[in-house]
Amino acid sequence: MLQIQNLHAGYGKVEVLHDISFSVPKGQVVSLIGSNGAGKTTTMRAISGMLKPSSGCITLNGKAIAGLPSNRIAQAGLAHSPEGRRVFSTLSVTDNLLLGAFPRLTFGREKGDVQGDLARVFELFPRLKEREHQLAGTLSGGEQQMLAMGRALMLNPDVLLLDEPSMGLAPLLVKEVFRIIGELKSRGITMLLVEQFAAAALEVADYAYVLENGRISVHGPAEQLRNDPAVKAAYLGAAH
Amino acid sequence: MDVFIQLVVSGIALGMIYALIAFGYQLTFATSGTLNFGQGEALMLGALVGLTLVGHMSYWLMLPLVLAFGALQGVVVERVGVRPAIKTKSEFGWIMTTISLAIIFKNVAENIWGHDDIPFPSPLPTEPLQFFGIHILPMEIMVVVGALALMLAVEIFNRKSIYGKAVVATSNDRDAAGLMGINTSMVITFSYALSSMTAAFAGVLVAPLTLTGATMGVSLGLKAFAVAIIGGLNSGLGVIVGGLILGIAETTTGYYVSTGYKDVPGLVLLLLVLSIKPAGIFGKSVIKKV
Amino acid sequence: MSLSKKIAAVLAIAVAAMLPSFWSNPYYIHLMVVIGIYAILLLGLDIVVGYVGEVSLGHAALFGVGSYAAGVLHAKLAMPFLLAVPGSIVITGLFGALLALPALRVSGPYLAMVTLAFGTIIQILINEMDFLTNGPLGLSVRKPVWFGHHISGTEYYYVVLVALIATLFVIQRILKSHLGRAFEALHDSPIASDCMGVSVYGYKVYAFVLSAAFAGLAGSLFTYSEEYISPNTYNFELTILFLLAVIMGGRKTRTGPILGAIIVVMLPNVLSDIDLFREISIGIAVLTAVYAVYAFVTRQRTAKQLALPLAATIALAVSGFMMDNITDHRLTIFGAMILFVVYYLPNGIMGFLRGIILKFRPQWIHRHTLIGEHGDTQHVWAVPDHAVTANGFLLEARNIVMQFGGLKALSEVNLQISKGTVHGLIGPNGSGKSTTMNVLTGIYKPTSGEIEFNGKLITGATPSSIAGEGIARTFQNVQLFGEMTAIENVLVGLHHTYRHSIIDVVFNTPRCKREKHAAEVRAASLLRFVGLEDLANEEARNLPYGKQRLLEIARALALNPSLLLLDEPAAGLTAPDIKELIAMIDKIRSHGITVILIEHHMDVVMSICDKVTVLDFGQKIAEGTPAEIQSNEKVIGAYLGGA
Incomplete structure (x- = not known):
């Protein structure tokens, strides 16, 4: 579904990603793990067009998307729930969700049943339904995270990128977020997940790549990485 | 007392024009963080194009044509002046390019319409109406109604249509709006079109009350700057209140002090607001994330 | 010179x-x-x-x-x-x-x-x-x-x-x-x-x-x-002319403004004479065409990039013959010139020439004054050292709340930092560590709560005055002065040691010379302390990431802080570098400087911290010695995300 080949990207003169290649097969959840500053978020930004890659090839459904502006990539069917949530704080919850479906509402992408999808997102996140008329900026951190995920789902995407969905959330909410990711997986949504809680990410993922200093150091089925002693020591133990 | 009320009433009409132009500044500032330093010239071009058209058709038929011209002029300013500067993130760049486009527009207008001010035929009776001893020109009422109507229309568009919401989303967070599939550079171009259209509309509204000429925009554009800062660059209510404050301050200064000094309160208010509340009376100060 | x-x-x-x-x-x-x-x-x-x-x-x-x-x-x-x-x-x-x-x-x-x-x-x-x-x-x-x-x-x-x-x-x-x-x-x-x-x-x-x-x-x-x-x-019009002169001549040079002055004074004369204008505009068009051919052949520019300026200059030359007088179009020409300069000569004529020289004779251009001081171990620390013996808290933050809209980044956080300690601050991403840093250094004004530093309330003070009180910091995403050399970066940190006035500067008085020399020796010594003495005259942006972080520490130490905030100093460092960093922090502490350390590398935190505070979703969930923290259930839970 999503293929990344020889991706290089960075900010200004500094190259952060050196030759990254991986793929996300249809219907699967792939996770990127690694320490702070390893390049996880940069990878996500390069895929969704928030950052122009310096070289490399990215294809979505066989269509080359590397270097396109982010709005074209979204139209092609890639949704990105960015790090730090980035909800539209002066718009209501419902408006935020509708904007997630912007290409569908403006002939950029097949329309389908937008109202139905809205209802389904509210069903998935009942907290959002309770606050549908509230401004997004007044939501709590956990609610904003749900809104960001719901907003991305409204695209009816072929691939969903989730960047640090658990960031800054209380443990109970983190559990809730992972329950929802599991739920989405069971609905067959293809996902690329970046997560600092490597253990939880490997629990839900099918396959995982470990990033280290902008390169992929280890990869394999999630099950296998969970039991890899090196990965375990570096990323799974909390306070080692 | 009657004189004072009369001054207030005239100040309101003047203030609404300032508010309308300042509203135009806000439109582009919201989406791109840039301002058109040639907003006054957009107003002047609107008025002069309107003046030429009104010789061939009625005022009411001329209005939509002037609005379309204004929008087109805004697109030119954005494409030629602003877009390259946004790409290189150069504040110096867009300030200089919008100023240079402004002086080009002014110069071209001088060469087409001449250096002299020309009266603009009023679409409404020029006989003032009397309310409790206060004189109000019908055109002044139209200025207030027209300005409010346009601002309201933009506000409704932003709240109700998906395209308007996309504009608001772009002002909230440009990168995130791009992720939603919104073409944010189009949104910025659009905001410039809307902004210049607003100015052109202000031009044809104010023209029958003043004279039309190539230099008419300069001081109006400048006063509207003051209004935008006084009210807050991100507050819709702010420009209306700011416009009224400045309009009334000017008419009263003109009467009680000297007409020569009537342009001075703008700067004084501007410096005062910046010293006390830099984000403007109604503006929200933004916390920059590090 | x-x-x-x-x-x-x-x-x-x-x-x-x-x-x-x-x-x-x-x-x-x-x-x-x-x-x-x-x-x-x-x-x-x-x-x-x-x-x-x-x-x-x-x-x-x-x-x-x-x-x-x-x-x-x-x-x-x-x-x-x-x-x-x-x-x-x-x-x-x-x-x-x-x-x-x-x-x-x-x-x-x-x-x-x-x-x-x-x-x-x-x-x-x-x-x-x-x-x-x-x-x-x-x-x-x-x-x-x-x-x-x-x-x-x-x-x-x-x-x-x-x-x-x-x-x-x-x-x-x-x-x-x-x-x-x-x-x-x-x-x-x-x-x-x-x-x-x-x-x-x-x-x-x-x-x-x-x-x-x-x-x-x-x-x-x-x-x-x-x-x-x-x-x-x-x-x-005069204002516009002045700006045109500065950007056309070349910013940040002494020659640029003089050249600009010549141009704008002569310009009205050129523009009053249509024949002269025609000759000059043809000249410009020819020059542009020659440059365009050169740039295209050497593949420095694409045809698309060159088309517009070339067309514009040719249009200018042609328009010279269409107009019968030029004074009426004077402002249009000014405007067009500004547009041209902003887009195609952003560094002005002097900058353009400098670029050419830089290409062929780079040794002719010195962007920076080279500073040859060597530095030693005596001049690293401010005299006198901070008293290590003093007891009590250097910094107390009480009930700090930081709210962004509906988002509580910090809720009721209390921090007490004892003098002369290294205090660790850990927690998952987004737990409020960096927000705490920004509140302590005055970049954010807390929604409520107060901060007492050295017995003084500093809540709501500006970052520069807090720095003046003696709190220095490094940044998670490095914030160096990229276009300055390493030693110049440290000299900015030593800004407070320059007590002389602008008069001293103009006359280069003995006092000015003395302070300048002292600062340069101190800066060189600080660079030596962080192991960058060989890179003193290198531009900061050209340093590798890890070295940039070390340079930030040197710059922060230049402030003579009594409290040093280090935000992820080990990110981007290799294992041997990390060992050196630990030794460095230890030395800093031994000179009486209290340290707050945010770090994800647990080995760093555990080996050097006297006390550790753990934040999670904006709240303090644990505090204690490294050993206590390692065995704390809540901490383990927070790091594993409850999974």
Whole structure:
């Protein structure tokens, strides 16, 4: 579904990603793990067009998307729930969700049943339904995270990128977020997940790549990485 | 007392024009963080194009044509002046390019319409109406109604249509709006079109009350700057209140002090607001994330 | 200044001094006088536009203030030239302060807007205050009489030349001093600058006032040169001309403004003569075409990039033949020139030439003054060291709440940092560590709660004053002054050790020399301490990521902090480097500096911290010794995300 080949990207003169290649097969959840500053978020930004890659090839459904502006990539069917949530704080919850479906509402992408999808997102996140008329900026951190995920789902995407969905959330909410990711997986949504809680990410993922200093150091089925002693020591133990 | 009320009433009409132009500044500032330093010239071009058209058709038929011209002029300013500067993130760049486009527009207008001010035929009776001893020109009422109507229309568009919401989303967070599939550079171009259209509309509204000429925009554009800062660059209510404050301050200064000094309160208010509340009376100060 | 530059400067002055003997025509002399006067103003304007990066649209008005100040002092108070000129410098400086103090409080286009308004108002005021200015009639002034001799036009040329040389000298000294470094630092990274105690607001105002003072000098000289001044001279068009001159000549150079002055003074003459204009526009079109062919053949530019400027210059040449007079289109040509310069010559003519030289003879260009001090181990620390013996808390944060909209980044956080300890601050991403840092250093003002540092409440103080109190920091995403060398970065941190005034700078007094030398030795020693002594004269942006982090530590230590905040210092370091970092932090502590350490590398935290605080979703969930923290259930839960 999503293929990344020889991706290089960075900010200004500094190259952060050196030759990254991986793929996300249809219907699967792939996770990127690694320490702070390893390049996880940069990878996500390069895929969704928030950052122009310096070289490399990215294809979505066989269509080359590397270097396109982010709005074209979204139209092609890639949704990105960015790090730090980035909800539209002066718009209501419902408006935020509708904007997630912007290409569908403006002939950029097949329309389908937008109202139905809205209802389904509210069903998935009942907290959002309770606050549908509230401004997004007044939501709590956990609610904003749900809104960001719901907003991305409204695209009816072929691939969903989730960047640090658990960031800054209380443990109970983190559990809730992972329950929802599991739920989405069971609905067959293809996902690329970046997560600092490597253990939880490997629990839900099918396959995982470990990033280290902008390169992929280890990869394999999630099950296998969970039991890899090196990965375990570096990323799974909390306070080692 | 009657004189004072009369001054207030005239100040309101003047203030609404300032508010309308300042509203135009806000439109582009919201989406791109840039301002058109040639907003006054957009107003002047609107008025002069309107003046030429009104010789061939009625005022009411001329209005939509002037609005379309204004929008087109805004697109030119954005494409030629602003877009390259946004790409290189150069504040110096867009300030200089919008100023240079402004002086080009002014110069071209001088060469087409001449250096002299020309009266603009009023679409409404020029006989003032009397309310409790206060004189109000019908055109002044139209200025207030027209300005409010346009601002309201933009506000409704932003709240109700998906395209308007996309504009608001772009002002909230440009990168995130791009992720939603919104073409944010189009949104910025659009905001410039809307902004210049607003100015052109202000031009044809104010023209029958003043004279039309190539230099008419300069001081109006400048006063509207003051209004935008006084009210807050991100507050819709702010420009209306700011416009009224400045309009009334000017008419009263003109009467009680000297007409020569009537342009001075703008700067004084501007410096005062910046010293006390830099984000403007109604503006929200933004916390920059590090 | 190198010897060759000195020779060039002396030669240039000699040529300038001889010019009146070649062009003795009073008209030419007058043009040269005006060029000199404009150059003085533009050199000052460049401080604001080039160094500080703000746009001033009020310099014509400041020029007018200077002119009228001298005129009024001369005409109404009968002040002699040598008093009227300094008087008008001071008055214009005060006007500059009046504008800058409110307008620079917020970043953004405010200064441009306020100065634009100021320009209009000044013209109105000059017209209206006729009891002082004679209103639209203008003021007449005579050239000064010295020793019974009335100064002639040619003699006045030498007066202006002396003023110009003095201006060049003073500005060069200022920009090469710690003041100039402060201007560049605040432009490069405002946040880092504030956190090094170099107040961005303060120095922007400083720069603007300086610039206004030079506009005052230029204005007063102009008054005596013209012998008659009227309000209409100081209009918007003149402001635009000044800006065009600065950017066309080349920002951040001394030669650029002079070149710019020559261009804008000659320009109206060119534009009044249609034949001359036609010749010049053809010349420009030919030159552009030649360059375009060259750039295309050598593949520096694509055809698409070249098409527009080429078409524009050809259109200019053609339009020269379509117009029968040019004065009517003068402003259009100004406007087009500004557009052209902004897009195609962003560094001006001097910058363009410099770029060419840099390509073929890079050794001719020195971007930075090389500093050869070596540094040693004695000069690393401030004298005297902080007392390590003192007990109690250095910093107490009580009930800190930081709210962004509905988002509580910090809720009721309490922190007590004991003197002389290394205090770890850990927690998952987004748990509020960096927010805590930003609250402690004044970048965010907490929604509620208070912070006491060294027995003083610092809640709500500005970052630069908090830095002045003795809190230094590094940044998670490195905030160095990229275009400065490593040692210059550290010297910005040592800004507080420069106690001498601008007068000392101009005259390079012994005090100035002494402090400068002491700072350079100290900076070199600090670089040595973090292991960067070999890279002292390397531009910071060219250093590898890990070294940049070390440089930030050196810069922060330069502030003589009693509290040092390190935000993820180990990110990007290799394993041996991390070991050195630990030793470094240990040494810092042993010199009595208290450290707060945010870090994801647990081995670093556990091996060096005396105490650790754990944050999670904006709340403190645990605190204790490293051993206690490692066995705390809540902490383990937070790190594993409860999975």
